[in-house]
Amino acid sequence: MVDQDWRRWVVYQVYPRSFADANGDGVGDLRGILSKVDYLSKLGVDVVWLSPVYRSPMDDNGYDISDYRDVDPLFGTLADLDELIAVLHARDMKLVMDLVVNHTSDEHPWFQASKSGKDDPKRDWYWWRDPRPGHVGGAPGAEPTNWESYFSGPTWEWDEATGQYYLHLFSRKQPDLNWENRQVRAAVYEMMNWWLDRGVDGFRMDVINMISKNLALPDVPPRPGSPYGPGNRHFICGPRNHEFLAEMHREVFAGRERHILTVGEMPDVTVEDARLFTDPERREVDMVFQFGHVSLDHGAHRFDPKPLKLSALKASLADWQTGLAGTGWNSLYWGNHDQPRAVSRFGDDGAHRVAAAKTLATVLHLHRGTPYIYQGDELGMTNSPFAAIEDYRDIETLNFHAAAVAGGTVDVPELLQAMARTSRDHARTPMQWDASDQAGFTTGKPWIAVNPNHVEINAAAQVDDPDSVFAHHRRLIDLRHTDPVVTDGSFEPLVPEHEQVWAFVRRTPDAELLVAANFGADPIEITLPVDEGWCRAEVVLANLPDADPVLPTITLRPWESVVLRRRG
Structure with missing residues (x-):
């Protein structure tokens, strides 16, 4: 990683489903993104990161991939993506793709082969295990471990046809790949090289610190009132994680003429681990997404909010500034597709919204690291006024609510109040382009409701206003590009x-x-x-x-x- 210019880049995340809809079906698409390249160019960003646009059954809005080498018709075609790459490159911008290789969709041909029989050559491409000794497969408590899924319930799904369970840390439709299998790793690296040869400039790697598991698959202490518990300690930064990423660098990134931007999303990663992951001499990844500062207002889980002290927020970011100084590199973000809106969470989305949105951006961009702007944050977009569970679309939110209602142990009105603050869907409401119906996002019915405040908060009202949140972001980006202190200080x-x-x-x-x-x-x-x-x-x-x-x-x-x- 010789080229250091990448440290001055600013990344803009596009959530394609909610960015811009060109065909009027209510879902954003690649042609919609193409229509907004001028907007991105005017903002001044260097890199556009796309959340997944691959073929997918959309159980988790595209993070369940059934074909890594094609675009889902919901978003357009491979030719549309090729055109987007070319148009961005013509504007001196790069394209980063989401890389989701801890798991696939259960509809991916690899998994369909794997589940077809115990003797299939791809059986060991996923994690298959027998029921717990002395238990009947499919019965409560028969799962090989008592790990709890991030999307509620057990991490094991029973397959009646072959008499075994498969592991899924997330949805049951997202079976985990077995990275211990050399053939799996080779297939992933081949796919990555295919995209880079096509012109893609890097990858944001989804939960990439979960690819190495503790082979013993031990049980964990259950949560109160539940037979399941978080198995994080047995699959976060596992025993071969660094080895796998170093191998990935050798097989995919080494020797390329241009710098390939690599960022690993790593829940529960420590500063000490991140120093190793991002040390240029080790050749693993450029930077990691850590979750320390966006977990400070969580209690036992996302929907258990607790007060946030500014001193704790400052200390969290300062620890990473100090911890990676001189060795690694930070990613800087307030929000993304998995977080509520930054100005509603960390700022003031009422009378001081504009000033607060600018201040949040100022503080973030002036830290050492690579800033990530999530779509709409450059406008000061806010959380939506969700009230009923029917307002939501997110699988995590819906599953948690269903489990809480079924269990009868949670005050449902209080839970809905928490979800109105913290649900991932707040980041996924349509981009607010103008004050017209549906905010200029679509001519049809949007897949999730537009925030009613789009009449006041929208791009059309800000792009030519020198005092807008948008204009302030432009000035911050220009400062990073021109003043070495921002990058090197x-x-x-x-x-x-x-x-x-x-x-x-x-x-x-x-x-x-x-x-x-x-x-x-x-x-x-x-x-x-x-x-x-x-x-x-x-x-x-x-x-x-x-x-x-x-x-x-x-x-x-x-x-x-x-x-x-x-x-x-």
């Missing part, structure tokens, strides 16, 4: 225990940047622990007009953020 947190002010310094031998942000609805005056030389610093970016900070004592208006620069 060290990170020093200021007032880390303060519960309203987020402040830090980025520093190189030639220059320094200081970021100060008010994460509250009340103005605040604070003296920062910096020297008097900062009183002569220039304001290079501010989210409110007439910013005139004087350090070391600074007064910040509600949700105000400023970036100051001085020579080193």
